[in-house]
Amino acid sequence: MFQVGLAACPGISCGASQSCREKAGAEYWKRFLVSTGIVAIAEVGDKTQLLALVLAARYGRPLPIVLGILVATLANHALAAWLGVSIAASPAGT
Numbered sequence: 001m002f003q004v005g006l007a008a009c010p011g012i013s014c015g016a017s018q019s020c021r022e023k024a025g026a027e028y029w030k031r032f033l034v035s036t037g038i039v040a041i042a043e044v045g046d047k048t049q050l051l052a053l054v055l056a057a058r059y060g061r062p063l064p065i066v067l068g069i070l071v072a073t074l075a076n077h078a079l080a081a082w083l084g085v086s087i088a089a090s091p092a093g094t
Helices: 002-008 018-044 047-059 062-089
Strands: none
Touching (some): 047 062
């Protein structure tokens, strides 16, 4: 993901001078940190993370909460997989 952000930005054009190489290195790290920050901010608001944080803070027992979220996630994925296979196997899905 980080490399996509870095590759999308055009490189700076300059000669082979030392200051130009330093400028290119600084530009690379600037782009790297910006793309890392954007991904980190996008991941913070995940509803499952917020639910786990709130419930663990409220009840003070994180292990049963995490296990419950794990079981619910597995059930959700199993249901979605079953539904996807059912739709693909139906005559209208071909």
